[in-house]
Amino acid sequence: xxxxxxxxxxxxxxxxxxxxxxxxxxxxxxxxxxxxxxxxxxxxxxxxxxxxxxxxxxxxxxxxxxxxxxxxxxxxxxxxxxxxxxxxxxxxxxxxxxxxxxxxxxxxxxxxxxxxxxxxxxxxxxxxxxxxxxxxxxxxxxxxxxxxxxxxxxxxxxxxxxxxxxxxxxxxxxxxxxxxxxxxxxxxxxxxxxxxxxxxxxxxxxxxxxxxxxxxxxxxxxxxxxxxxxxxxxxxxxxxxxxxxxxxxxxxxxxxxxxxxx
Amino acid sequence: xxxxxxxxxxxxxxxxxxxxxxxxxxxxxxxxxxxxxxxxxxxxxxxxxxxxxxxxxxxxxxxxxxxxxxxxxxxxxxxxxxxxxxxxxxxxxxxxxxxxxxxxxxxxxxxxxxxxxxxxxxxxxxxxxxxxxxxxxxxxxxxxxxxxxxxxxxxxxxxxxxxxxxxxxxxxxxxxxxxxxxxxxxxxxxxxxxxxxxxxxxxxxxxxxxxxxxxxxxxxxxxxxxxxxxxxxxxxxxxxxxxxxxxxxxxxxxxxxxxxxx
Numbered sequence: 001x002x003x004x005x006x007x008x009x010x011x012x013x014x015x016x017x018x019x020x021x022x023x024x025x026x027x028x029x030x031x032x033x034x035x036x037x038x039x040x041x042x043x044x045x046x047x048x049x050x051x052x053x054x055x056x057x058x059x060x061x062x063x064x065x066x067x068x069x070x071x072x073x074x075x076x077x078x079x080x081x082x083x084x085x086x087x088x089x090x091x092x093x094x095x096x097x098x099x100x101x102x103x104x105x106x107x108x109x110x111x112x113x114x115x116x117x118x119x120x121x122x123x124x125x126x127x128x129x130x131x132x133x134x135x136x137x138x139x140x141x142x143x144x145x146x147x148x149x150x151x152x153x154x155x156x157x158x159x160x161x162x163x164x165x166x167x168x169x170x171x172x173x174x175x176x177x178x179x180x181x182x183x184x185x186x187x188x189x190x191x192x193x194x195x196x197x198x199x200x201x202x203x204x205x206x207x208x209x210x211x212x213x214x215x216x217x218x219x220x221x222x223x224x225x226x227x228x229x230x231x232x233x234x235x236x237x238x239x240x241x242x243x244x245x246x247x248x249x250x251x252x253x254x255x256x257x258x259x260x261x262x
Numbered sequence: 263x264x265x266x267x268x269x270x271x272x273x274x275x276x277x278x279x280x281x282x283x284x285x286x287x288x289x290x291x292x293x294x295x296x297x298x299x300x301x302x303x304x305x306x307x308x309x310x311x312x313x314x315x316x317x318x319x320x321x322x323x324x325x326x327x328x329x330x331x332x333x334x335x336x337x338x339x340x341x342x343x344x345x346x347x348x349x350x351x352x353x354x355x356x357x358x359x360x361x362x363x364x365x366x367x368x369x370x371x372x373x374x375x376x377x378x379x380x381x382x383x384x385x386x387x388x389x390x391x392x393x394x395x396x397x398x399x400x401x402x403x404x405x406x407x408x409x410x411x412x413x414x415x416x417x418x419x420x421x422x423x424x425x426x427x428x429x430x431x432x433x434x435x436x437x438x439x440x441x442x443x444x445x446x447x448x449x450x451x452x453x454x455x456x457x458x459x460x461x462x463x464x465x466x467x468x469x470x471x472x473x474x475x476x477x478x479x480x481x482x483x484x485x486x487x488x489x490x491x492x493x494x495x496x497x498x499x500x501x502x503x504x505x506x507x508x509x510x511x512x513x514x515x516x517x518x519x520x521x522x523x524x
Contacts, residue, residue, distance in 0.1 A: 022416075051314055071342060079341020080333060083410060083418055087364040091416035097366045102349040103359045104403060135401070141366060148345060154284075154353035156345055 005034045005137065005176035006251065009165035010183050012042040014244045015081055022088060027247045029094035029142075034176065036133070036143045036168060037089075037096075040161040041081040045073050065120040065158040073158050074100075078146040085144050096142040101149030102156060104132045107164065109149035109157050123149040123157025125164070128171035137176075162224075166231050173235030179251070180236050182224065183244035188257035189225070193218040199242075199255070204262045205229065225259065232261035267399065267438035268293055268513065271300040271427035272445050276506045277343055278305045284350060289509045291356035291404075296438065298395070298405045298430060299351075299358075302423040303343040307335050327382040327420040335420050336362075340408040347406050358404040363411030364418060366394045369426065371411035371419050385411040385419025387426070390433035399438075424486075428493050435497030441513070442498050444486065445506035450519035451487070455480040461504075461517070466524045467491065487521065494523035 008028060014020050028037060042063070049056050049072050057064040065073065082098040089096035101107030101123075109123030136143055145168065147161040162182065169180040188199035203211070208225060211217040217225070228239035242256020249255040270290060276282050290299060304325070311318050311334050319326040327335065344360035351358035363369030363385075371385030398405055407430065409423040424444065431442040450461035465473070470487060473479040479487070490501035504518020511517040 074345050075337035075341040077341070078345045079337040079339070083336050083340045083362050083364055086362070087412045087418050088416045090364055090367055090412060090414050095367055096364075098362070098364070100345050100348070100360070102345055102352055105352055105357055139397070150349045150352060152352050154350045156349050 002175060002177045003034060005036070005172060005178050006031055006181065007036045007038065007165055007169045007172070007178060008181045008183065008244075008247070009038040009161055010040070010244050011161075011185070012040045012044070013185055014183070015039055015041045015085075016043045020245065021085070024244045024247065025085065025088045026092055029089055029092035031251070034137045034140075034142075036137075036145060036172075037085065038145045038147070038161050038165040038168065039077070039081055039085060040147060041077050044081065045069075045076040048072050048076055059117055059119075062119065062122065062160070063158065064118070065122050067121070070121040070156060070158055074148055074156055078148045082144060082146040089142060089144070094142050095140065096144050097136060098144040098146065100146045100156070101159065101164075105129050105150075105152065106132060106145070107149045107159070107167070108152055109159055110151055111155070111157060121155065121157050123151070123159040125149060125159065125167045128167050130171045130175060133168070133172065134175050162227065166227055169231050169236045170234040173237070178236045179238045179240065180228075180231055181240045181242075181247070181250055182228075183242060183247070183250070186243070187246070187255065188242045189221055190218065191216060200257050203257060203259045208259075228259045229261070232259065264437060264439045265296060267296040267298070267434060267440050268443065269298045269300065269427055269431045269434075269440060270443045270445065270506075270509070271423055272302070272506050273423075273447070274302045274304040274306070275447055276445070277301055277303045277347075282507065283347070286506045286509065287347065287350045288354055291351055291354035293513070296399045296402075296404075298399075298407060298434075299347065300407045300409070300423050300427040300430065301339075301343055301347060302409060303339050306343065307331075307338040310334050310338055321379055321381075324381065324384065324422070325420065326380070327384050329383070332383040332418060332420060336410055336418055340410045344406055344408040351404060351406070356404050357402065358406050359398060360406040360408065362408050362418070363421065363426075367391050367412075367414065368394060368407070369411045369421070369429070370414055371421055372413055373417070373419060383417065383419050385413070385421040387411065387421065387429045390429050392433040392437060395430070395434060396437050424489065428489055431493050431498045432496040435499070440498045441500045441502065442490075442493055443502045443504075443509070443512055443518075444490075445504060445509070445512070448505070449508070449517065450504045451483055452480065453478060462519050465519060465521045470521075490521045491523070494521065
């Protein structure tokens with residue numbers, strides 16, 4: 001039986017709010033098991049881009065990363081957000097280290113190829129350096145991953161934070177009993193997208209199939225759930241989706257949606 | 263006999279120049295022994311501050327770090343510069359990791375107290391986590407230090423890169439045979455400040471005393487040399503001052519000024 005590892009992804013809406021972020025990190029730091037935090041930070045990057053008059057283009061919710069935008073996201077994600085999170089965790093007696101994918105060659109990626117859209121310096125992940133990450137975890141160091149990777153040719157790449165969390169979870173699942181937690185603005189996967197009290201507590205393969213067939217699931221959740229099942233297929237033990245502010249109860253399963261491979 | 267460790271500090275003028283930086287990193291990556299790179303980056307921070315209309319105040323060459331300026335230096339030093347250096351080193355097959363002082367609690371500092379000047383979020387170093395840095399070095403990981411520290415109370419602090427290099431060198435000298443290299447725009451300590459061919463090849467305590475007595479040394483070099491002798495006093499083996507572009511010959515002692523404790 002492997003040791004438990006929690007990989008928690010937090011989105012831009014909490015990163016952007018000093019008070020909520022600090023409360024979340026306090027709760028996160030109290031997890032006694034091995035843990036990894038993956039953060040986004042798109043809103044702060046968008047704001048800096050506005051201040052610097054660097055026009056931002058989004059296609060299907062993905063940022064087109066031209067050279068100036070890459071500079072901005074590297075500064076905001078790997079610099080400002082990552083180091084502030086690490087400093088806050090240190091203040092909560094949690095010995096954290098902030099990493100981009102270039103650090104220790106943690107996450108190797110390649111520039112995205114797409115037949116029609118040029119995403120610019122957007123990275124798709126090739127591999128996660130689980131030996132290096134595992135070594136840090138075994139020294140009781142908490143890892144904080146910024147959504148920036150590299151191609152080992154000297155190029156940094158902007159990479160989706162959900163995907164980083166998923167790939168880290170898949171990569172580390174042979175070494176640990178991995179629980180992957182995606183936090184977002186809602187309380188979980190909802191039966192009625194407009195009603196936060198309709199959280200579906202547990203989804204397995206057959207209930208997912210049924211929910212889709214009955215069109216009882218919000219279309220925007222389908223890629224997230226497909227990714228969750230892919231992670232479970234690749235050895236991740238459990239995926240939980242819910243609110244960052246409810247981290248304790250997400251872990252115990254008393255809030256949020258738990259997705260299991262059964 | 264301890265293993266050799268090279269700690270190299272590069273200044274803003276090389277960090278700012280893509281071609282020179284890349285050439286320097288190629289040379290640095292070919293050092294076969296353990297190594298740490300410490301970078302500044304003041305010019306790029308000043309430029310971003312201008313773009314964002316954040317007024318910069320300098321007193322005696324030190325930046326007054328208000329909250330907005332701290333945000334800028336954290337983004338530029340720990341984000342943009344640090345991660346680009348790490349990605350370039352990775353492309354030269356040098357497995358590097360970029361750290362601020364908050365990462366792994368690498369460098370602990372406190373907000374500077376000064377009787378008359380409020381330096382803002384400027385940090386003076388209390389301690390270097392040599393166990394953590396030593397563990398990384400022993401795994402053949404090259405450390406790239408950004409001049410940002412923390413106070414373990416959640417506050418990041420802007421810290422002079424020369425001082426970081428010096429404190430890292432002093433802290434690691436019980437574990438390694440440390441050579442500390444300060445690179446700057448001149449070829450070394452000059453007998454005539456206006457003539458780059460007048461490099462003084464070697465300075466020891468008695469020749470330093472004589473150079474000062476005879477006023478043969480440029481006044482601006484005195485604090486640098488005082489710091490160098492302090493580092494030597496605290497166990498550092500050798501301090502070398504010279505041009506980053508001449509790294510190979512600085513190490514072999516065929517260029518630059520070597521300062522020794524004899």
